[in-house]
Amino acid sequence: MNAPYIGRFAPTPSGPLHFGSLVAALGSALEARRHGGAWRVRIEDIDAPRIVPGMADAILATLERHGFEWDGEVMWQSRRADAHAAALARLKAGGHIFPCACTRREMADSALARDGSRRYPGACRDGLPPGRAPRTWRVRAEGLIRFDDAIQGPQEENLARDVGDYVVSRADGLVAYQLAVVVDDAAQGITHVVRGADLLGSTARQIHLQRLLGLPVPAYAHLPVAANAMGEKLSKQTLARAIDSFPPARALAWALAFLGQHPPDALAGASLAQVWAWARAHWCIERVPRRLQCPAPGPAA
DSSP states (O other), X not given: OOXXXXXXXXXXXXXXXXXXXXXXXXXXXXXXXXXXXXXXXXXXXXXXXXXXXXXXXXXXXXXXXXXXXXXXXXXXXXXXXXXXXXXXXXXXHTTOEEEEOOOTTTTTTSOBOTTSSBOOOOTTTTOOOTTOOOOEEEEOOOSEEEEEETTTEEEEEEHHHHTOSEEEEOTTSOBXXXXXXXXXXXXXXXXXXXXXXXXXXXXXXXXXXXXXXXOOOOEEEEEOEEEOTTSOBOSTTXXXXXXXXXXXXXXXXXXXXXXXOOOOGGGGGOOHHHHHHHXXXXXXXXXXXXXXXXXXXXXXX
């Protein structure tokens, strides 16, 4: 018997939802409903320096305004410190991580990893240099990770070569995103992760951590990323326009078109309920384009 489908949407409250966020929320919600499953929401507010006060509540209000309905209570990542610390302790006890004294400046000349970050050169892998104190904790990146992405197809990453030993506990004392997300996905019972392709480069590390911690490995699907007129991913950093600037029904119809669902012209003037009814009846993940980055519909960019 197959386990019930449980999907999720996990925004970071560092700014208002933009068109790219709407695409991720809509794709993950519709795929969950297509399978008769649950759809959960998690607020990833662990990175305190990036969080804008009041933005988490604004994001939840925007989702409600656009007709999203989630199952169960919202999970707040910032309230999960004990669970994250317990996972870090298990990695230490298993000898899977090591303390590192290296600074970003010391790594500035290191080779680039697959995701554009600096690949760790291994300076502290066999012990801290004399007189140096640990700043971070890093996972020993070993093995070849393979997975089939429901949209992007077969994926493969050699962790040591393509990424290097990666951080799970940061210099500021915060647990790193990669560890927090796998611990919280397991706690919410997530079986399928549908999200933007900008996170495709994180998936191998997350699968690696899931295996080290003995956690279930969800199925993954990475949606194309919405770009502005200059080809930049829509984000707070590229000043993407808040999705609340547009009528909810129209924004949803744009998102459906972006995801390859080909809504009829009649939806252009439809109500929010009518757009959702059409979307639930016609959603097909096989129609979603594989392109990692696509232009967003005119005004949404």
